[in-house]
Amino acid sequence: MMLSKKSAKVFFFGGTIVTFAMFLVMSFMTLTNEVPKRTHEENLSAEVIAGKKIWEENNCMGCHTIMGEGGYYAPELTKVYDRRGEGFIKAVLQSPVPWQPRGRKMVAYNMNDTDAANMIAFLKWVGEMDLNGFPPEPDYKSTKNNKK
Amino acid sequence: MKYKSQKIAYYFFALALLLLVLQIVYGFIMGFARVGYDGLHEFIPFNTARAVHTNLLVVWLLTGFMGAAYYIIPEEAEKELVSVKLAYVQLISLALVGVTAIVGYHFNYWEGRKFLEIPRPLDYLVVVNVLLFLGLILATLFKGKKRTTTAMVLTMGLVFAALLYLPGMIWFDNQTIDSFFRWWVVHLWVEGVWELILGGILAFLLIKLTGVDREVIEKWLYVIIGLTFISGIIGTGHHYYFIGTGKIWIILGGIFSALEPFAFLAMVFFTIGMYRKGEKKHPNKIALFWTVGTAVVSFLGAGMLGLAHTLPAVNRYTHGTLVTAMHGHLAFWGAYAMIVFAFISYVMPNLTGRKLYESRNGKLAFWLSNIGMFGMTAAFGVAGVAQVYLERKMGLEFGDVQKDIQVHFYVLIACATMFLTGVTYFIIEFLKYGKPNDEAIVEDNTVE
Ligand code: HEM
Ligand code: HEM
Ligand SMILES: [Fe+2]
Numbered sequence: 001m002m003l004s005k006k007s008a009k010v011f012f013f014g015g016t017i018v019t020f021a022m023f024l025v026m027s028f029m030t031l032t033n034e035v036p037k038r039t040h041e042e043n044l045s046a047e048v049i050a051g052k053k054i055w056e057e058n059n060c061m062g063c064h065t066i067m068g069e070g071g072y073y074a075p076e077l078t079k080v081y082d083r084r085g086e087g088f089i090k091a092v093l094q095s096p097v098p099w100q101p102r103g104r105k106m107v108a109y110n111m112n113d114t115d116a117a118n119m120i121a122f123l124k125w126v127g128e129m130d131l132n133g134f135p136p137e138p139d140y141k142s143t144k145n146n147k148k
Numbered sequence: 149m150k151y152k153s154q155k156i157a158y159y160f161f162a163l164a165l166l167l168l169v170l171q172i173v174y175g176f177i178m179g180f181a182r183v184g185y186d187g188l189h190e191f192i193p194f195n196t197a198r199a200v201h202t203n204l205l206v207v208w209l210l211t212g213f214m215g216a217a218y219y220i221i222p223e224e225a226e227k228e229l230v231s232v233k234l235a236y237v238q239l240i241s242l243a244l245v246g247v248t249a250i251v252g253y254h255f256n257y258w259e260g261r262k263f264l265e266i267p268r269p270l271d272y273l274v275v276v277n278v279l280l281f282l283g284l285i286l287a288t289l290f291k292g293k294k295r296t297t298t299a300m301v302l303t304m305g306l307v308f309a310a311l312l313y314l315p316g317m318i319w320f321d322n323q324t325i326d327s328f329f330r331w332w333v334v335h336l337w338v339e340g341v342w343e344l345i346l347g348g349i350l351a352f353l354l355i356k357l358t359g360v361d362r363e364v365i366e367k368w369l370y371v372i373i374g375l376t377f378i379s380g381i382i383g384t385g386h387h388y389y390f391i392g393t394g395k396i397w398i399i400l401g402g403i404f405s406a407l408e409p410f411a412f413l414a415m416v417f418f419t420i421g422m423y424r425k426g427e428k429k430h431p432n433k434i435a436l437f438w439t440v441g442t443a444v445v446s447f448l449g450a451g452m453l454g455l456a457h458t459l460p461a462v463n464r465y466t467h468g469t470l471v472t473a474m475h476g477h478l479a480f481w482g483a484y485a486m487i488v489f490a491f492i493s494y495v496m497p498n499l500t501g502r503k504l505y506e507s508r509n510g511k512l513a514f515w516l517s518n519i520g521m522f523g524m525t526a527a528f529g530v531a532g533v534a535q536v537y538l539e540r541k542m543g544l545e546f547g548d549v550q551k552d553i554q555v556h557f558y559v560l561i562a563c564a565t566m567f568l569t570g571v572t573y574f575i576i577e578f579l580k581y582g583k584p585n586d587e588a589i590v591e592d593n594t595v596e
Contacts, residue, residue, distance in 0.1 A: 005297075005363055009368035015378040019404075023381045026396060031325065034394035039324045049321045059260035062195020067391045068468030069327060073182070073194045075546040076468060082381030098189065100289055102547030105186055126323060132398065136464050138543030139296050 038130040051122025054115055061062050076135055081127040149498045151222040153229035155584040158499050159239055160215025164574055167208035172568055174201040182557040197255045199265040207246045212488030213345050213366025214281055219495055220352050221285050224299035225292025230284055238280045245273045263334050264316045271317050278310045297366035302348030308341040322390040330389045339380040346487050347373050353439050353494055356594050358426025372414045379407035386458045390467055398460045407460045409451030419443035434510040438490035445486055449478025465540045470532030478525040496581045501588035504580060513573035517530050524560055531556035
């Protein structure tokens with residue numbers, strides 16, 4: 001065989017170093033140029049950050065996805081603020097019994113007004129991000145649903 | 149086996165199999181919740197079951213890798229492990245941290261970051277544990293007589309995996325940046341450094357099972373892990389399409405991640421090629437089944453089912469749906485669960501001196517678990533594709549669509565039962581071998 005072990009080794013280390021260097025440069029540019037603009041970092045208020053804490057402490061991501069990441073058991077929440085509005089979400093979060101209009105149970109968080117407001121601020125902030133067109137607009141609208 | 153200290157591997161495998169059984173139990177809890185039987189909701193809501201299911205998966209796989217390393221490194225370095233006592237300490241503390249985390253998930257003690265739910269205080273204990281493990285491995289390797297490519301690749305994989313855990317421990321206020329670094333752990337693990345661990349174990353098994361010259365096997369090992377990193381590092385971009393990180397990833401992430409299957413394809417050619425080339429056939433056929441199976445199923449689950457949704461135009465629709473769960477199951481099973489099963493199948497006769505590899509149960513374990521897992525993958529896949537069309541194309545409500553696809557979860561549960569039967573046979577075989585003993589020590593286990 002023509003390929004020697006030594007050249008295979010160079011291929012591995014060389015390829016790794018080159019692509020890793022490219023990766024680091026792209027990551028740096030993303031974090032300094034793109035993310036602040038696309039996520040509207042200026043809108044990261046104390047409420048939004050408090051909302052993110054609640055999001056993490058309760059592992060909402062274990063049932064829901066946000067930006068397409070999480071569990072596949074419950075609705076995608078990236079655009080939920082647009083889709084349902086503040087009052088609806090507040091009712092969900094403050095429900096003392098598991099929220100389940102379609103039969104599948106959410107945890108009953110029974111949140112107080114502050115927590116619910118912070119959570120909503122977080123969801124609103126996420127909904128305003130520029131996500132390259134995710135989630136996609138459906139081609140058709142079902143007559144049965146109440147999406148906007 | 150050649151060195152007394154290699155016996156420690158057995159206890160890691162025993163723990164790994166125990167955690168696997170628990171993982172499957174939580175899988176069933178979710179499967180039943182999805183068809184409406186959610187009686188445990190009060191105590192084990194879906195997010196708890198999910199966190200336990202996926203974390204147990206990661207922990208048992210890592211436990212399996214550690215066991216493999218404790219067996220491979222002494223043999224490759226030609227030196228007893230530097231301290232067996234500390235290896236036991238490491239095993240027990242690993243089990244304790246793992247169990248604490250899992251129990252905590254039932255009491256809202258976690259961080260809602262998919263796959264990295266372990267709370268930070270426990271993260272520090274994980275770090276200490278892994279440092280102890282790496283210390284033992286590195287000390288043995290560097291005090292040993294030899295530093296083979298196989299041992300170095302395996303060790304590199306383990307060290308990099310530990311380093312990459314760190315970015316996942318930092319808190320960010322911005323959800324996008326949080327997610328950005330979460331992928332440094334999750335993606336760069338499974339599509340990067342874990343493939344070094346996989347490659348190292350695979351090379352070791354092929355050297356032992358086929359008797360092909362080490363130099364040839366290790367040369368191809370470099371090619372495979374080269375392909376892995378060249379495609380996989382920038383391939384991280386396939387998780388950066390839609391999380392607020394910019395267009396460059398749509399182009400480069402798309403191209404590079406579409407190249408990732410080549411590393412898995414190379415692994416198939418490598419494994420089958422070496423098997424054909426080996427003139428002597430090792431009598432442990434069952435180990436060979438699992439070894440070749442690893443290469444083939446990881447190519448299908450990770451390579452082909454990964455490719456199926458990695459292009460941005462497809463991923464925009466499938467992102468975060470059951471299509472991802474389809475791929476996640478077969479990829480983890482084929483690449484990482486099967487390599488641990490392959491290694492266990494290979495070492496048990498060596499550790500115990502009993503040669504039980506002719507048994508019917510061993511073959512049943514292989515076929516039932518694999519056919520079961522393919523069925524599960526198909527069930528997730530059909531449900532996922534239907535979900536994508538109904539929800540993302542037709543604009544139906546999430547909850548209404550879930551009712552339409554519920555039937556596929558009965559299929560999932562049926563196939564999962566078959567899968568579990570296979571795993572049960574595997575565990576029965578494992579138990580039949582009994583404990584490792586010093587009488588099993590021989591000069592060389594390579595095929596004569
Ligand atoms: C053994 C290797 C692999 C394993 C264990 C694996 C496992 C997984 C898992 C568990 C996820 C879900 C992650 C999450 O949402 O947090 C995922 C996502 C993904 N994987 Fe893999 N994978 C592997 C290889 C690959 C390869 C080679 C490709 C591409 C060719 C690929 C393409 C993808 C894509 C595009 C996603 C994102 C899905 C989404 O948008 O929801 N994977 N993988
Ligand atoms: C045998 C019984 C099993 C059942 C019934 C089962 C079922 C499930 C379910 C229902 C989910 C959650 C999907 C959702 O969010 O809705 C899940 C997630 C997951 N399971 Fe399993 N599972 C089983 C075994 C396994 C095995 C053996 C593995 C690994 C080899 C595995 C790996 C995973 C992974 C990686 C995820 C996360 C997927 C993602 O986030 O994309 N499961 N499983
Ligand atoms: Fe990935």
